[in-house]
Amino acid sequence: MAGAHASSLLVPGDSRLHRLRPQCKIAAAVAFIFIVVATPREQFWAFGAYVAGLVLITGISGLPPRLVLRRLTVDLPFLAFALFLPFFAGGEQVGDGWWSLSIDGLWASWNIVAKGTLGVATSVLLTGTTSLADLIRGMERLHAPAAFTAITTFMVRYAEVITGEMQRMKVARESRGHDPRWLWQIRAIAHTAGTLFVRSYERGERVHLAMLSRGFDGAMPRMVEGGAPRSDWTTAAILPATALAVSLAAWMVHT
Amino acid sequence: MDGAHVTPVLAVEGLAYAYPDGHQALFGVDMRIEAGERVALLGPNGAGKTTLVLHLNGIHLAGRGSVRVAGTMVEKSSLAEIRRRVGLVFQDPDDQLFMPTVRDDVAFGPANLGLRGDELDHRVHDALAAVGMTDVADRAPHHLSFGQRRRVAVATVLAMRPDVLVLDEPSSNLDPASRRELAEILVGLEQTILLVTHDLPYALELCPRSLVMNEGTIVADGPTADILGDAALMAANRLELPYGFDPASVPPPGPRS
Incomplete structure (x- = not known):
């Protein structure tokens, strides 16, 4: 938990990413994460493409890259767990005599580290450019x-x-x-x-x-009105659409 | 809102109430407040002031007796109407302000009344303007100073355009400047005001009339200066003026501005 200052993740700015309606950003982020997770882990180049995409977006957002990297560290404890896998997983082993690593474990570890980090990076970009109030409003628009x-x-x-x-x-x-x-x-x-x-x-x-x-009758009034302009949806769709193309390509190479 | 013969905006008759645990807090309260009045409700801790206030907008329903707001009986079927007409400002603004931004919070009441779009934005703007807080509309309530939060809490209720504004200890925990600024805001409002307070100079400054409550009944009702000047009445009801304060030394509260 970010604790006392949970509301201060937003880095104020006026980039295209900041100005996108929150519901578009949330939908795009969730779609992107699902696509990343569904990509075959053996296709390293696909993950390289995803990283390039996120780096590009970081550039557009104007978030300081160091800040993004620092926030990425929240998943370190989780990654530490993933790094144990090669030592304890069974199956075929590589190594000689006094050390050995499980091949399955290595793949699983890579899979978790790569996809987990991409997911966290996406969330960092989302929360860094969207206030908590807007995130909640966006969820409301998405009919949460x-x-x-x-x-x-x-x-x-x-x-x-x-x-x-x-x-x-x-x-x-x-x-x-x-x-x-x-x-x-x-x-x-x-x-x-x-x-x-x-x-x-x-x-x-x-x-x-x-x-x-103040007249509360058990249901929160839905105060947000008017959808996002089409241009916001189109802009937000660029990332997941590109990722989907990459993922499909990865699957075609894979099989 | 003209003449003295119209129905009073608040009329409480023979109101008695016991909490579910059996503790009886009100023993037959009678009071009448006319439209446009500013009245202070004074009394020691545990006198039943808050219990009475919670009857005025139907949070508690009368055990015996009746509460009428502008002629409408407070009962289950009239709650929505009553809560629009009677605005309660609670003592702790953190209890009142719960939305992520000031704007959303002020919009909560009128949105419950069914307002949307431009009309809702208007209400929010007018209410924040009335307390001089339009420039914090997009801030989070917990990032405001205590005095600002208290003023926003008043705005959340004003946005419902109530007939009566009931304030529970509005001057508590405010620094002297915030306390004065709030007084200036309250004097400028057109609503009928019931001010529950231990701050007797504040009552004298703002309210021409005062009610004294003790042990679940109204024990005195009269001009604030007379009540504060009645040493025997004050002592009998555990009311004390701040050191060095003489109610006769200040001009009585002026008529409505």
Whole structure:
């Protein structure tokens, strides 16, 4: 979790990518990721083409490449797991005497690393050019279930309120000399967690009251109107369309 | 909204209410507020002020007695209408503001009333303009200062064009400048206002009339300056003026601007 500053992934800008309607960007990103995942792993050149596409888009978006690379590191723990595969997978092995790697494992590892990283890179580009509010609005336009968008909205809105509350409780605890070093001192922290839960629950009730007071009747009103212009859809379609062509070509070479 | 004989905008008669756990909070409340009035509701903690307020827009429904808003009885079938007419501004703006942007939040109420498109945009703009917050429309509520959030919270309710605005402790946690700015905004509004507060100078500044509540009933009703000047009444209801404040030393609240 990006935690306290979950809402600050957006890098403000005015590129073509920033200006695309969020629903077009989300649809394009999801389509692209599916196509990448469906590409045969043996066709290295196809993945090279995907990377080139994303590099091109990074250029258009105006996001600093270093920032994109830094955000890519969120999938490192996941990749570490993938890198273990060649050591533990069974089947045919390569190596001599004192070391050996599974060939299946190597392929699986490559598959996960390549496709996972491409997926994360796509998300980094999406979230770097779209505010959270717009992402939710885009999901709404794409007819995501209202309960889903409502829950996401609340999560985004209250993450900071609750971490703020947690921080204040921590400061108050430490101000009274609490300095936990050992496991048996965890009691106070457990109580904090419990209190925080109850407080958040009560806040939920108050928020609900405030919503009822403004005429909420159980369904979030859909406020977004008017679809995206056709040009946005066409522009957004360039990436998945090209990727689809690459993927189909890869399959034809493959079989 | 003319003359004294028209139906009062808020009329509460013999209202009693006990919470589901058996704790009784209201013991027969009577009050009448005419259109265009600004009235303060004073009283110690636990007097039942918040419980009363939650009856005014039908969050709680009367156990006994009745609540009427501009003649309409508050009951299950009239809730949508009542909630349009009575706007509640809660004490903690973080409870009130829950959408990702200020604009969306202010639009939430009128959107629930069925407004869309240009008409909705208009409402949002007018409400934010009324509290001087149009330039933060696209910001996230949690990135605003506390005073700004309080003002936006008022706007979320104004956007529903209510007849009555009920504010729960609007001056709490505000720095003196924000407190004054909010007062200026409230004085400029045309709505009937019920101000629930412990901030007695604020009540005196804004509300010509005050109600005192204690132990679930209204125990006093009169001009704010008279109530604040009645030492025996004040002491009996745990009301205290800030150190050095003499209600007789300031001009009484002026008529509506």
